[in-house]
Amino acid sequence: MRVYHLGAECYPVAKVGGLADVVGALPKYQCQAGLQAAVVLPYYNRQFVREHQFDVVFVASTLLGHRRFDFEILKERDNALGFELYLIRAPGLLDRENVYSYPDETEQFIAYQLAFLDWINWSQQTPDIIHCHDHHAGLIPFLLYHSVIYKRLKHVPTVFTIHNGQYHGAFGWDKVGYLPEIDMTVGGLLDWNGGINPLAAAVKCCSKFTTVSPSYLEELKVQSNGLEHLFEMEEGRGVGVLNGIDSQVWDPANDAMIAAKFSAKKIDPGKAQNKLALCERFGLSPDKPLISFIGRLVTEKGADLLPEAVSRSLNELGDQLNILVLGTGDIYIQDELRHLLDAHPNVYNAYLGYDEKLSHLIYSGSDFLLMPSRVEPCGLNQLYALRYGTVPIVRSTGGLKDSVIDFEQPDGYGIRFEEASVDDICVAVKRAVELYQNTAQLELLRKRMMGLDFSWDQSAGQYIQLYQSLIPKL
Ligand code: ADP
Numbered sequence: 296m297r298v299y300h301l302g303a304e305c306y307p308v309a310k311v312g313g314l315a316d317v318v319g320a321l322p323k324y325q326c327q328a329g330l331q332a333a334v335v336l337p338y339y340n341r342q343f344v345r346e347h348q349f350d351v352v353f354v355a356s357t358l359l360g361h362r363r364f365d366f367e368i369l370k371e372r373d374n375a376l377g378f379e380l381y382l383i384r385a386p387g388l389l390d391r392e393n394v395y396s397y398p399d400e401t402e403q404f405i406a407y408q409l410a411f412l413d414w415i416n417w418s419q420q421t422p423d424i425i426h427c428h429d430h431h432a433g434l435i436p437f438l439l440y441h442s443v444i445y446k447r448l449k450h451v452p453t454v455f456t457i458h459n460g461q462y463h464g465a466f467g468w469d470k471v472g473y474l475p476e477i478d479m480t481v482g483g484l485l486d487w488n489g490g491i492n493p494l495a496a497a498v499k500c501c502s503k504f505t506t507v508s509p510s511y512l513e514e515l516k517v518q519s520n521g522l523e524h525l526f527e528m529e530e531g532r533g534v535g536v537l538n539g540i541d542s543q544v545w546d547p548a549n550d551a552m553i554a555a556k557f558s559a560k561k562i563d564p565g566k567a568q569n570k571l572a573l574c575e576r577f578g579l580s581p582d583k584p585l586i587s588f589i590g591r592l593v594t595e596k597g598a599d600l601l602p603e604a605v606s607r608s609l610n611e612l613g614d615q616l617n618i619l620v621l622g623t624g625d626i627y628i629q630d631e632l633r634h635l636l637d638a639h640p641n642v643y644n645a646y647l648g649y650d651e652k653l654s655h656l657i658y659s660g661s662d663f664l665l666m667p668s669r670v671e672p673c674g675l676n677q678l679y680a681l682r683y684g685t686v687p688i689v690r691s692t693g694g695l696k697d698s699v700i701d702f703e704q705p706d707g708y709g710i711r712f713e714e715a716s717v718d719d720i721c722v723a724v725k726r727a728v729e730l731y732q733n734t735a736q737l738e739l740l741r742k743r744m745m746g747l748d749f750s751w752d753q754s755a756g757q758y759i760q761l762y763q764s765l766i767p768k769l
Pocket residue numbers: 311312313314316589590591621622623648649650651654673674675676
């Protein structure tokens with residue numbers, strides 16, 4: 296079965312968040328299961344790309360409205376990621392350093408999708424499935440089924456996965472000319488609230504859409520930035536598949552990015568040594584519980600609640616704990632987190648930037664990982680925390696609800712709270728500090744967490760079944 300995955304990010308080529316982790320892992324596991332899965336990304340001028348060898352396998356030019364652009368398809372030579380990786384390079388459009396936030400983002404991602412479709416069309420390829428991830432690849436199902444020039448590919452099933460339903464990539468109808476020879480009698484499929492909405496168009500046109508957790512499928516009906524009605528109407532075509540993690544990349548027994556290796560069989564001294572390394576680096580004290588946060592500093596993640604929750608917890612609990620933040624995002628949140636540094640030396644620290652290696656050390660060296668998310672389609676951080684024996688403290692939403700059981704419930708291992716509020720976070724932090732005093736229970740929970748299997752072995756199979764149900768039977 297030949298499957299093409301399309302999306303804006305793929306670890307380790309270009310990562311901003313969890314989308315990259317999924318697109319960098321799911322195809323690998325699918326290949327291990329015997330599929331021919333490949334990833335097609337825009338070309339990014341980044342370290343991975345500079346350090347690997349690529350062959351040009353296709354060269355062409357195509358139209359973006361009235362503008363003709365040249366593009367080439369580059370194939371990574373050594374299969375370094377465990378699947379075929381293709382990059383679409385188009386000087387001036389698809390050759391950037393960063394993944395997002397360019398003023399011509401609409402043109403950038405439309406060019407990416409058109410070049411992909413032209414490539415497979417002109418090179419006479421007929422994949423069994425085209426799997427699109429988030430709105431950056433969301434126009435492909437519409438173009439495939441409703442643009443005359445791709446009619447050869449009309450029967451190819453498309454799967455669309457929603458990693459984040461808050462972002463739609465919407466743009467005005469004045470740019471409809473970028474989409475080639477479309478059948479305007481079905482132009483309404485592109486529309487939502489008077490604009491072209493790639494996320495909505497993908498949900499309407501794809502063969503089947505998936506969300507990255509079962510609970511998120513439900514939540515989109517009440518919280519999806521204006522698409523709630525759409526998700527109610529299209530409910531029957533959606534499936535929730537909880538993300539897995541790449542247990543080869545995220546493996547405390549084999550992780551070159553941490554200070555000391557450990558496993559479920561022998562958690563200490565390895566885990567304790569990681570905590571020590573972390574505390575030394577950030578001036579914290581290793582004999583107190585260490586609660587960390589990793590993630591984008593945005594309201595979606597509840598990061599705006601952190602500054603007050605940090606200072607209140609530290610004031611109320613009389614500095615009985617350490618708190619560490621790794622993140623980057625909204626400037627006002629960064630400023631507030633920075634201002635707290637002077638008030639709470641030796642018990643609080645923050646690294647306001649992006650650092651993949653440090654994230655591994657934090658997952659391995661922390662006692663608890665806090666996730667006060669308002670919206671969490673799946674959340675991977677809690678799954679990494681579990682794998683590294685770190686108790687997740689999560690708000691009960693989306694994928695957090697689907698993957699964390701409170702430790703006071705049968706077979707539980709985490710700490711859950713209901714509201715994205717400073718009050719609820721502080722109560723949860725207090726429960727964490729109490730739990731930390733009970734060494735025997737903490738040890739048991741660590742073993743239990745590290746014995747859980749959230750690897751892609753589980754979820755990759757669900758996608759394969761979905762693909763099989765969509766491929767026309769001969
Ligand atoms: P989202 O994709 O919404 O940001 P996820 O939980 O799905 O959230 O994935 C977040 C991923 O990004 C995880 O791999 C996490 O470790 C990583 N990450 C987020 N912020 C940082 C950061 N500042 N430094 C390093 N890794 C980060």
